[in-house]
Amino acid sequence: MKVKEVSELVGISVRTLHHYDEIGLLVPDETTEAGYRLYSEDNLAMLQQILFYRELGFPLKEIRDIIDSPAFDRQEALELHRRMLLEKRSRLDEMIATVEKTIKHAKGEIEMTQEEKFKGFDFSSDPYEEEARQRWGDEAVDQWKGKLASRPTQGQEAWGESMNAIYRQLADLRHNPPESVESQAAIGEWYTYLNTMGSYKPEAFRALGQMYVEDERFTANIDKFGAGLALFMKEAMSVFADRQKP
Structure with missing residues (x-):
């Protein structure tokens, strides 16, 4: 089956299937001379396994480690x-x-x-906080929580509304190339916004985008604004980080 046929059969985006291929999670058994991905019965069976793990909240990296294990x-x-x-x-x-x-x-x-x-x-337990502490350390998380707690309730509500507005803007652009002027302007707003609550260098920003697609908790919440938004943001954040290099 071609990638579009698999996308329509399963109900996931072509972009997501391409991403699975790029990270080595689900590599199609065949690629034509024209570059079309062709998925076999075994590929579809493995995709089913991957989606079971996703439903249970496993991050993509962990799924890949599991299915690549000789003991699988x-x-x-x-x-x-x-x-x-x-x-x-x-x-x-x-x-x-x-x-x-x-x-x-x-x-x-x-x-x-x-x-x-x-x-x-x-x-x-708060899985998001635990994940953040593992990646960026206690000091960064405590600083972020302190800033949020110091805001009055109305300020916190306005902060949440601003965040949702940026998500909606990015969702409207998610079918555009991540490197386009419009996409980069919007993701730049996200970068600026995050830095009002903490200190994100470009590489940390890139790592955060990667977590949007590796951690199903983030993917599910972000994709509520539009299917495929998490993956689009990850790609746009990577481009943005690259362009900040001197």
Whole structure:
């Protein structure tokens, strides 16, 4: 199957499939003399595995390490996917039950204890903060959190609105070449914006863009503004970082 056919079959963008190829995550078994990627049955089976891992929140780099391992066994992986998805379904069922009870409680049909109102929630850790600390260190994260906490509530709301406005602007441009004047002007605004909250050098900015596509948590949130936005931002941020070099 050609890349466009795979894109339409699976429901992911051609740009994403190209990215998987470029990082060695899913390399098509054949490429024609004209440069067209051709995906085999084995390629499609591996793509299914990749998407299972994505659904479970695995970063792309970790998925690549897993499937490239000599110990990787497709059948064992499917059994693992099944167990993990059942656990995820169980947590979601618990959350749905809490929502349904809350609706009835709001209508005055039932009473809920304080514990019941929060059943299914788990805020024991912040994965974004943990990821940031690993990449940029405690000092940078504490500085960022301190700046955010020092802002009054209205200031924090305005900060969030500005961020969303930039995301929407970039989403409108995501089908343009990342190196285009319009794309680079918009991603430059994102760079300036981030530096109001912390200190991002061009290489850190590039690394952040890479994390947008490697970490499904970021990809899912960013792509809410438009499918493929995370990948577009990653590419535009890389170009931007390159152009800051003397």
